[in-house]
Amino acid sequence: MSLKFYRIKLQILSFLYSIKLFLSKVKLRIGIALGLVxxxxxxxxxxxxxxxxxxxxxxxxxxxxxxxxxxxxxxxxxxxxxxxxxxxxxxxxxxxxxxxxxxxxxxxxxxxxxxxxxxxxxxxxxxxxxxxxxxxxxxxxxxxxxxxxxxxxxxxVPTKLVEYGIISDVDDTIVPTGATRFWEMVKTTFLGNAYSRIPFSGVAAFYQALAKGTDGKENNPLFYVSSSPWNLYDFLLELLVVHQIPKGPLMLRDLGLSREQFIAGSHFDHKLNQVEKIFRLIPDISFILIGDSGQYDPEIYLEVIKDFPGRVKRIYIRHVAEKRKEEVLQIQATMLQLGVQMLLVSDTVEAAEDALAQGWIREVDVQYIIEEKRESLSNHH
Structure with a gap:
């Protein structure tokens, strides 16, 4: 993009954004005057x-x-x-x-x-x-x-007892949303609720196990980073509570027209910025990163490894996009050269068994994960 075209684009965006703000103010004033607010x-x-x-x-x-x-x-x-x-x-x-x-x-x-x-x-x-x-x-x-x-x-604010932190994506990592299929995602988002949106089997028990670590006291913080808009904050928080997934900060984004972009912020930049903000503000601990292969989580996590060497313990990627497998395997090889292992997993139990083998969670909690998966499968039959 030429500098001249970029400047014209910014002028147009600035003009459109000022109109949006003006209309917003008028709407609010009329709404207050008419008693709508x-x-x-x-x-x-x-x-x-x-x-x-x-x-x-x-x-x-x-x-x-x-x-x-x-x-x-x-x-x-x-x-x-x-x-x-x-x-x-x-x-x-x-x-x-x-x-x-x-x-x-x-x-x-x-x-x-x-x-x-x-x-x-x-x-x-x-x-x-x-x-x-x-x-x-x-x-x-x-x-x-x-x-x-x-x-x-x-x-x-982390306690003295924290062993590590966990940062997780939401869409197609915790709960199936069809984030790679637009209309399916819209239907799931607008017509469902926290009860009808069922997480992948074993997710709640696995995240509880990670929060407990090896001492069983739920001191390890969980952070959820998503490209969903802030408008969905209460909905996503309710989803965590309903399905007994440990609560934690939700890092979402503002969608819509801004001064610089027609849709505020790219998926990649937003998630990378939020993950790195967490790393900067919680500086004394290492992290386990969890995502899926559908929406560039491997690429984002690779940047994090480069920017914060020695801070990532392990990466678990739910393999949901077969067409991206070759790219993801190349990223996996690059990460290994940088000293971090990324595991492509088909289900939560695989990730939990690896975490147990590394000595990060308790065996009793892995049994809960297996039971939760078994129960979930029997409910679907």
Missing amino acids: KSIIIMPYIGFGNEKEVYLLGRVIRNRDVGSATKDDSSFKNFKKMYKRFMTWKIPNVRIRASFEGKYWTTLTDEEGYFEFQIKDHSFPKTDYSWKVFELELIDQVLTIQGEVKSETNVF
Whole structure:
């Protein structure tokens, strides 16, 4: 792309983005004036960090009361909830205050209603308990009758007992979504819910085993990195809870028009940036990386190995894309030269047996994984 064409593209994007922001502001003002915006919520996302710095973020939006899913929800009800998640009314340029142990920090929401805190002026000493609870509060008045707008968010700071961390992809790694087949993915996302989206057999027990490590105390942190939009945050968190997969920070992305791109951020760049952010903010431990062969996880993890030598213990890749096998095997060979083994696995049990052989999980937990797989298979027959 020539420099001249690139500049023209940026000018067009900047113009379109300014129109988008203008329409958003007009919509919000009219919505408030007509009483369509009755209440506002702070949607907090799970944060993480170390004893010197923590990172937390969230979004301020109109409360559309999506509510929790049930097993009996119809496809139409699921679609309505998903529509509400995507048709957000964001609240830009308002102040959010975070507080923890008597200290306060303030930041502004951006044009899309997102806010983030990178707190470096406080110490978060390692204790035997890894989760810190931060209070969040909206300072500015947006509505005439607003009341207090508060929320809490959990922030993970590793304990002294952490053995290693785990970073996992979501789509086609934890749960089948057909991420490589667009229409199948759309149907699965918009018509299903946390109960109807069934993870691959053995995943919950395997992730529990990794969280427990060798001492059985669930101190090892799990991070979930996905190219899904932030609009799906509560849905994906609910999916983890419903299927008893250990909770952890979910690193998603903002989709849609931005100043620089028609669709904000590429899949590759987003995932690489988020994984490397985790490596930088949790500097003292090594990681097991889990993904699938369908959407460039091997390529992304290879970059991580190069950028953070000695920090990756093992990579488990669920083999879902036969057409990519040759490419993936070449990456596997390159990783081996760099001292990291990437295993292509057909199911969760294979990965668990390797983790057991390496002395990273307990044998009793592998038995749970095998039982979970057996139970899952019998339920499908």
